[in-house]
Amino acid sequence: MTTTTKTSVRLSRRVRDIRISPTIAVMNRAQELLAKGVDVVDFGAGEPDFPTPALVAAAGRRAIAQGFTKYTSNAGTKALRDAIAERYSRRWGARVTCDNVIAGTGGKQELFNVVLSLVEPGDEVIIPAPYWVSFPDQVQFAGGTPVFAKTGAPKFRPTLESIEAVASERTRGVIINSPCNPTGAVIDESELEQIIEWCSARDAFLLFDETYEFFVYHGTKHVSAMRWYNEHPETVIAVNSMSKTFAMTGWRLGFAVAHPELIAAMSKIQSHSTSNPSSISQQAALAALTGDHPEVEQMHQAYSERRSWLVPAINRIDGLCCSDPDGAFYIFPEVKALFGKGSVRDSNSFAEFLLEEARVAVVPGIAFGSDDHVRISYATSMERIREGVLRIEAAVRKL
Ligand SMILES: Cc1ncc(COP(=O)(O)O)c(C=O)c1O
Structure with missing residues (x-):
């Protein structure tokens, strides 16, 4: 859990002993590519793609x-x-x-x-x-x-x-x-x-x-x-x-x-x-x-529809296996069947592979304590979800 790095500034043990959020590292890399104009499908974000209710x-x-x-x-x-x-x-x-x-x-x-x-x-x-x-x-x-x-x-x-x-x-x-x-x-x-x-x-x-x-x-x-x-x-x-x-x-x-x-x-x-x-x-x-904000139910409805499409679509990809979660706006497919293929050894190398090969950002499961999974956020439009799944499918087929 602990990664103590040597620094020139004499930082407290307290801060040396905590990690930078690993989800931020992947998001940073995806942002870096996006800033360069690269078309990345971002399944990494942990935030709604909707505006704040009016x-x-x-x-x-x-x-x-x-x-x-x-x-x-x-x-x-x-x-x-x-x-x-x-x-x-x-x-x-x-x-x-x-x-x-x-x-x-x-x-x-x-x-x-x-x-x-x-x-x-x-x-x-x-x-x-x-x-x-x-x-x-x-x-x-x-x-x-x-x-x-x-x-x-x-x-x-x-x-x-x-x-x-x-x-x-x-x-x-x-x-x-x-x-x-x-x-x-x-x-x-x-x-x-x-x-x-x-x-x-x-x-x-x-x-x-x-x-x-x-x-x-x-x-x-x-x-x-x-x-x-x-x-x-x-x-x-x-x-x-x-x-x-x-x-x-x-x-x-x-x-x-x-x-x-x-x-x-x-x-x-x-x-x-x-x-x-x-x-x-x-x-x-x-x-x-x-107050009363119909947008909240509209968001809920949109997430529900995306989830219903996404879970079977991910399960149709060879090597990915995803259960049907009851809540939040993430799925957490198991990817360990792909370990040993190409450069993929663990959740991190799989996330790197997807970012570099498919231009799809996901968060490695190791960030959440499971190296066999990745997290896919469906807080993005249906169009981007479809595009992302096509890209993952094509990249995984090449492994
Ligand atoms: C499980 C969980 N708890 C708490 C938070 C914190 O949310 P915030 O600080 O934006 O209120 C998050 C944000 O991603 C979360 O996923």
Whole structure:
């Protein structure tokens, strides 16, 4: 996991021990080619290809026009935190108020604040694998040790059994991301309940990242861990984001809902790092969370159609094998049948091969803890998806 590089500047061990996000490396190479005018089909991006809903963007513009451009309270405006609390009370029955909520500069920042607030050096944090790239490094940054609980095809769903198998007396918490980036796995409701009870009984935290909550398919239901907040308020922590649901990646607005004591601790950290998230983005987020935005369902519909076309198309390519994920906007095909052919030895060399030979950018699975897979994002137009699949097919045939 750790790659310590020798530098001329005397960097702290803390920063030397974390990796640059491997997904950024592939995206950089793809961007480099795009900047040179090369026609790359970009399946690497982890962001919606849709604009921010019209009324949400208008609320941002209005905030600027009205001069709502100053510092706000550190944890976010009361209006935004009230709206988030109200939403969690209404949807999941959680007894929460604005004191249970902090808004920050992206969900990523709030995940970081949670981990820094709860993890001590020597603590272990269990993360189902394949995992989203930042979880292990955030744990490591806090001095903890990430411990991986294996999940597998076809559904990659985390189970209590897989978590118990890697638990120890040093287990401090569990991070569940559902729907999952990169596998699309959506955790089973009863399994989630059992994991929460298990964490609660051991005085461990359950950090639930529901960034992709609105993107679930074929009748799958998303259930938030906050549904069990009232029974386990010291255990359950939810982190969510405006980025994917409302196509607001650039606005940088995410939030956490948790026990007020934890929120106060996170707020303390935030007050010494970024302070409040952008006042303008907070007004846009408020409009997003309190209004009606048909664009969200339209995005969901588009992802659903793309997924339905893409999964069988990938499975028709010799050497690629893809299960049908329940959520998010990624597929995670297995590519290990191609190892040993041409220059392809692992997920990284396969991604390099596709970029150089097919001009298609995918993210190597090793970035997410599985060297047998690659991640393909279908947050791009149907036309580009068709073109990308044709290119992959042609390149793989030459191997
Ligand atoms: C699983 C997961 N959690 C959290 C985030 C963070 O999103 P943001 O910081 O844009 O809110 C992402 C972004 O890619 C993600 O995929």
